[in-house]
Amino acid sequence: MNQIYDVIIIGGGPAGLSAAYSAWENGAKKILIIERDRELGGILQQCIHNGFGLHHFKEELTGPGYAYRCIELIKDKPEIEALIDTMVLEILEDKTVIAVSPEKGLLQVQGKTIILTMGCRERTRGAIRIPGERPAGVFTAGAAQRMVNMEGFLPGKKIVILGSGDIGLIMARRMSLEGCKVEAVLEICPFSNGLTRNIVQCLEDYNIPLYLSHTIVKIHGNERVTGVTIAKVDEKMQPIAGTEFDIDCDTLLLSVGLIPENELSRGLNLEMHPLTSGPIVDQRRQTSMPGIFAAGNVVHVHDLVDFVSEEAEIAGKFAALTALGKLDEELTVVNVEAGNGIRTCVPQKLSLPQEGEAARLFMRVANPERKVKLEVKSGDTLIMSKILPVAKPSEMIALDLSAEKTKLIKGSLIVALNREA
Amino acid sequence: MSVDKRVLTCIVCPRGCEMTATITDGVVTEVVGNTCPRGKKYAEEEILAPKRMLTSTVRVKNGALALVPVVSKISLPKEKVLACAEELRKVTVEAPIAEGQVICPNILGLGVDIVASRSLAAATDKD
Numbered sequence: 001m002n003q004i005y006d007v008i009i010i011g012g013g014p015a016g017l018s019a020a021y022s023a024w025e026n027g028a029k030k031i032l033i034i035e036r037d038r039e040l041g042g043i044l045q046q047c048i049h050n051g052f053g054l055h056h057f058k059e060e061l062t063g064p065g066y067a068y069r070c071i072e073l074i075k076d077k078p079e080i081e082a083l084i085d086t087m088v089l090e091i092l093e094d095k096t097v098i099a100v101s102p103e104k105g106l107l108q109v110q111g112k113t114i115i116l117t118m119g120c121r122e123r124t125r126g127a128i129r130i131p132g133e134r135p136a137g138v139f140t141a142g143a144a145q146r147m148v149n150m151e152g153f154l155p156g157k158k159i160v161i162l163g164s165g166d167i168g169l170i171m172a173r174r175m176s177l178e179g180c181k182v183e184a185v186l187e188i189c190p191f192s193n194g195l196t197r198n199i200v201q202c203l204e205d206y207n208i209p210l211y212l213s214h215t216i217v218k219i220h221g222n223e224r225v226t227g228v229t230i231a232k233v234d235e236k237m238q239p240i241a242g243t244e245f246d247i248d249c250d251t252l253l254l255s256v257g258l259i260p261e262n263e264l265s266r267g268l269n270l271e272m273h274p275l276t277s278g279p280i281v282d283q284r285r286q287t288s289m290p291g292i293f294a295a296g297n298v299v300h301v302h303d304l305v306d307f308v309s310e311e312a313e314i315a316g317k318f319a320a321l322t323a324l325g326k327l328d329e330e331l332t333v334v335n336v337e338a339g340n341g342i343r344t345c346v347p348q349k350l351s352l353p354q355e356g357e358a359a360r361l362f363m364r365v366a367n368p369e370r371k372v373k374l375e376v377k378s379g380d381t382l383i384m385s386k387i388l389p390v391a392k393p394s395e396m397i398a399l400d401l402s403a404e405k406t407k408l409i410k411g412s413l414i415v416a417l418n419r420e421a
Numbered sequence: 422m423s424v425d426k427r428v429l430t431c432i433v434c435p436r437g438c439e440m441t442a443t444i445t446d447g448v449v450t451e452v453v454g455n456t457c458p459r460g461k462k463y464a465e466e467e468i469l470a471p472k473r474m475l476t477s478t479v480r481v482k483n484g485a486l487a488l489v490p491v492v493s494k495i496s497l498p499k500e501k502v503l504a505c506a507e508e509l510r511k512v513t514v515e516a517p518i519a520e521g522q523v524i525c526p527n528i529l530g531l532g533v534d535i536v537a538s539r540s541l542a543a544a545t546d547k548d
Contacts, residue, residue: 048490048538049476054434062476064490064539068520149478152487177477177506196430196437201473205499304435390439 006323007316008097008111009033010088010264013042015117015296017070018309020080022316023115027324032109033074033082034099040082041067042119044305046146049170051197055306066305091264095291112323115315116265116279116287116294120258120301122167128256130162132218137225141167141255145174154178156251160228161185162216164192164199165394166303168255173202175253182208183247186230188215188237191368193394195303216252217244225250258301268292275344276300282333282349283359285315286322293319300346300362303396307362314360329353334378334409339416341365341372343393356407361399363415365391373418374399378409391417422446429467431460440464472496476538477509479524484516485542491524492538497531505529516543 006028009016012035023031039045044052047063054060057069074080086101095111122140139147139155145167147153159175161168164187172182185203190213192199203210211230217239218229227248231239260278262270270279271288278299279287285295295315296308321327331351338345343366350359361376369391376384376399383405391397399415425444430437440454442464452464466472474496478488497505505528512525518541525535 045539048478048492050474050492051435060434062490062492062538065492065520068539149490150486150488152478152480177475177503179507179510195435196439197432197435200430201432205473205502395435395437 003109005030005032005109005111007031007113007115007319008095008109009115009117010091010097011035011042011117011119011296011298012037012040012082012084013117013119013296014044014066014070014305015119015298015308015312015315016042016115017067017074018312019115019117019293019295019316019319021070021073022313023320023323024074024077024079024316026317026320027326028320029079031080032111033080034086034088034097035082035084036087038085040071040084043142046142046149047170048149049174052305055304056309063305070309088264091268091292093268093289111291113291113293113319115285115312115319116262116292116298117296117312117315118261118264118298120260120297122254123257123259125254127259128254130216130219132229133221135219135221135223135225137221137251138219139251139253141165141171141253144251144253145171148174148178154180155253156225156249157181158183158249159251159253160216160247160249161253161255163187163255163257164194164210164212165255165257166194166198168253169194169198169202171253171255172208173206176206176208182206183249184208184230185210186214186216187212188233189213191392195394196392215239219252220246225252228252258297260298260301262298265294265298270294273300273344273348275338276346278346280348281346282351283314283347283357284318284351285311285347286318286351291319291322300344302362303394307396307398310360311362335412336361337412337414338363339414341367341369341417341419342415345415350406350409350413352406352409356403356405358403359401359406361401361415363397363399365393365397365417368392369417369419373420375416375418376401377414377416379411381408381410383408383413385418388417427468429464431455431463433457433459433463442468444468471499473499473502475502475505475535477506479509479512479514481518481541482513482515483544484518485544489514489516489518489524489541490538491535493528494534494536497528497533501529501531505531505535509535516541 044063044067052066220227232243293315295312443451475493
């Protein structure tokens with residue numbers, strides 16, 4: 001017979017740990033975290049730089065420091081169990097979880113509710129189809145980060161980085177600190193996708209050139225990377241003939257985006273969102289399947305772990321209340337749509353009880369903007385608005401709707417930018 | 422009297438406020454664009470004596486992992502950061518290690534300790 005848990009959490013990174021603690025705080029009596037790595041903490045353990053936790057823990061922490069605090073919250077609680085070195089293979093509709101570990105072999109457990117917190121993975125060379133040879137020396141930035149920060153190897157000495165997302169920028173500084181020469185960071189967009197502070201402290205501090213609207217058109221080298229050919233791109237991101245130049249290097253790091261890791265979600269046939277690549281959730285972070293919740297980078301890629309924790313706490317709370325049978329009110333479901341200038345908005349649905357319910361919306365704009373008004377409307381009713389002095393695709397915007405405000409919602413909610421502001 | 426303006430991005434938190442500092446005769450007389458007092462302090466420091474936190478790793482002997490991440494207790498003079506990182510490449514510590522344990526006291530005589538940013542168990546037979 002299956003062992004039954006109130007809440008089973010798939011993934012022991014910051015989302016999973018925060019969800020577990022919140023489920024515990026909200027009364028769940030039997031909680032299980034399943035983690036495939038050798039320890040809890042997730043990808044934070046390799047993010048040794050600081051800048052984490054200012055919102056959530058009110059102090060500036062390194063990645064491992066943030067992970068440590070999350071682990072401290074759940075440890076020594078008899079209600080919370082954690083399995084490490086354990087890989088979930090499949091989740092069935094009756095919330096049976098099938099997993100495997102070297103120690104226990106194949107195992108099967110069942111949850112009254114499940115929270116998906118698998119995080120995300122990196123896009124690779126295959127995803128962006130760079131032509132050229134197939135030499136050694138091409139790594140994703142995160143793989144290189146794990147090598148340098150946890151395993152004790154340097155991937156190379158003379159580095160070019162493609163993509164100016166935060167991981168690429170952080171790795172530019174990290175490689176420089178380890179005595180490597182970072183020749184350039186290339187970005188296909190006309191703007192960086194990383195936080196501005198990282199451009200300053202990771203590139204400018206180390207005199208690393210950032211080429212905007214540039215990409216790699218060829219990788220050279222037979223056994224090992226010997227260099228790359230760079231070209232400027234036009235507005236359609238197509239390389240412009242005649243603008244090519246070469247940079248010698250022995251290593252190419254790719255920081256070209258993250259994809260929520262949703263094999264398990266797709267196995268469950270959860271309704272997915274084409275732009276976030278994660279499951280569609282409501283403000284309680286419940287997916288299209290009752291009792292299955294999701295939070296963190298598996299839902300949409302965040303730029304701050306603090307927001308991951310907040311989102312996971314919401315999922316943990318409602319998973320616990322569902323498992324304990326404390327939620328039986330009737331809910332009205334409305335869609336949340338991304339309108340003019342907004343690329344994505346999570347949650348994509350609100351499931352509202354009669355008395356309304358507070359909801360936090362996370363949005364990303366489609367393009368960099370200055371002085372715009374963010375408007376949340378339901379039909380002709382303006383529910384809420386906020387002036388944004390600056391808005392960048394790389395920086396997620398959070399907007400809190402109070403329970404009172406959600407009572408005004410009649411029909412779909414549309415979130416859009418108004419440039420007339 | 423010489424008056425200079427400098428635009429800088431605050432790096433204290435991920436918000437990254439764009440600030441303009443007015444420098445009158447080498448003294449920061451005004452900062453605008455910051456959202457919190459830390460921004461003003463950063464701008465003043467950045468212009469007079471820039472500082473940075475340092476995070477890196479050091480080798481571990483007999484540890485469950487090969488490396489332990491470390492962080493400077495407070496920020497270091499910016500121009501000394503690379504030299505400190507180089508210094509840390511020479512350091513090896515023995516596991517077990519506790520979070521916050523001093524790994525390299527008073528690095529390069531700058532009066533700043535480098536501490537472990539996680540705990541790390543000693544190697545077991547399994548490792």
